[in-house]
Amino acid sequence: GENVEQHPSTLSVQEGDSAVIKCTYSDSASNYFPWYKQELGKGPQLIIDIRSNVGEKKDQRIAVTLNKTAKHFSLHITETQPEDSAVYFCAAHPITTNAGGTSYGKLTFGQGTILTVHP
């Protein structure tokens, strides 16, 4: 099955600096790579995702890059703010198609990165 490795496990930055979190995956069939942010006491929430037909996607201060050849993808947060402090999870999505033709998959998550942004 799919295996996703995420680094670093903890990341501490000063407000205004950039933060980068990296993930590698093992299953070359994976073609969907979401990133989730989890605040204390809450469930994970999708912040950005990328599909394998693009190499980069940006949404304001957040960007994700994908290198399918090397099987790695990264989350970039620029101009970090204290409210960016949270646990971030990457995930990979191997596609499965059943006999009825419906496509679905099961996310495999990385181990998580605790990001702390100091004011």
Added chain:
Amino acid sequence: NAGVTQTPKFRILKIGQSMTLQCTQDMNHNYMYWYRQDPGMGLKLIYYSVGAGITDKGEVPNGYNVSRSTTEDFPLRLELAAPSQTSVYFCASSYPNRGRSNASNSPLHFGNGTRLTVT
């Protein structure tokens, strides 16, 4: 919409006791999932369901059971609680994308979790 609602928020069980973690969603999502989250381990898939009456095992199903009698509800049952089941449990739901072989699910919508301690 309330989204995905999990109850209870916290529970302490003695070894050998049983309990049901409740999960309901009001977004008319076909797919529902149960994940467990352990420190430094990310989220591991326990069971999932692609529709009412259909369930399947995920990565770590041992010691758990599920049922899906309605689209809205997906309860998780622990029959004989063990200390290894101490964890935070998250329920999630999503739409499928039908009829496209390279499609993937809509983003997962998570509940706020149930923190379970078995002593």
